[in-house]
Amino acid sequence: MDRIPILTLGDILLVSIQVDLEDQLALRLQEDLSDRIVATGAHGVVIDISALDIVDSFIGRMLSTIASISRVLDAETVVVGMRPAVAITLVELGLSLKGVRTALTVEHGLRLLRGARAAELIGLPDDDEPAEPAPAGEPAAAS
Amino acid sequence: MDSTTTRYLADLLRDHGDQIVKRWTATVAASLRGRLGEAELGRQINELFTALREATDGAELTIDSAESSELRAVLTELSRQRARHGFSSTETAISVFALKEPVLEITDSTDPAALRSFVAISHFIDELGLFTFESYAKTREELIADQAEQLLELSTPVVKLWEGVVAVPLVGTLDSARAQVVMERLLQTLVDTGSPYAIIDITGVPAVDTQVAQHILKTVVAARLMGADCIISGIRPQIAQTIVALGIEFGDIVTKSSLADALLHALRAGGVELSRRAGRRD
């Protein structure tokens, strides 16, 4: 049975979607991620979609669902690497990817997650706005 | 062209081939005034001649027939070449019309049947000329479109202002087509430079209407989906008034009147702190 591999980077899970996403595969990914979050106690999930040449409403829904489920399990999700053509199409399609935070690259995503987590631990308010890079509490040297 | 005339032409081309090609080439050469090498021109006319002979293989000669496919191909290629090298439409069409001269010379002008055949042949050559002209026009249009695109590219520079901050100064009127190109370039730059912040400066945009505002808005939303944020700067007082009058809502998109302010905002958002060293006099 085909599965999308999930990598563990500290307390962050990294998923890189490299294949043409079939609906069943997408559903399996949702399940696998939830299991892994609980199993590893991960606090962050980075989903790299740089290899996806389209994101339709089903895939969009999958991403939103993963973000919601992860949040319930105390993990933040960031989707990274969206291609310009995909972004433009999503705008035209009217899909807003509610509840999904995004970042340009895996690196940006990790930075975002660390910052969000740090803010949470210190008790600072975190800009919990989806689809916006918000490195709250990030020290100046980080750039 | 009916079958009898087609046979007549086929025979003519076969029996007087060399003479026809020679006169044809000379006439065209004269009109081009040496701007095309003799050898190259000779080769082109020969190719055209051969294709024409092939076209007469069919029962009735028409420009659309299967036998004329090579002829159409050769004419198209000839037009494209002429168009690309800056020859005028007349110079291109003459390459075809010049065939009439040698054919007329060979025609026995005392024979009414021969003259009727010449009229039919002349008519056919006219069609070839028009076909050539069409291909030429099409190529010129393609060239102009290409140049317009290049101009578009040149007029939308992207500047890296800081690590993670790029600026796109828009200059000139922003129509639908241009806005699309700008949008795509901006978004691609975000990926290429890994910049989470883009400043769209519209100081150089004379007027902003609903359409333009829509495009800018779409660009910002797309950038956000990708994980980057846009700041719009260079909003002049008149533009601000127009925006409000048109009821355009920029929502939570940050807008600044100057590029400097926009840069400061982006730097701060990115966690960069600026300080002035003590003891400096400015």
Add this chain to the structure above:
Amino acid sequence: MTTGDGVEVLPIVADEDVVRVRQLVRSVAVAAKLSLIDQTKLVTAASELARNTLVYGGGGRAEVSTVSNGRRTGIRVHFADDGPGIADLDLAMTDGYTSGSGLGLGLSGARRLVDEFEIDTAAGAGTRITLTKWSR
């Protein structure tokens, strides 16, 4: 399967067929020299409708062909199913319409992504949708 007049027909009866439709439309769009953005929009629209055909139409087929209007080349994708059809088309075509579990039939969104959009459907009479996207 390619019919005599250059139309490629793909059955849509399983999950993987949606992916196949995407891939076919992509390759045909590339061959017709559509820009990357236009390719993406068309493939996305095709993906939405292929899934609709499978999930709501109970399975059907997609027909992909390259078309020409004399000046430009285009891609035409036709979806057909013998499913329950759409009873209230106006409602289904409004933005944000949701049926079943999810973000909706995506019809209005798909329409925005293409140049020509024709739909023929009625309750109990199946659904037929044709999309066309032209190169610029």
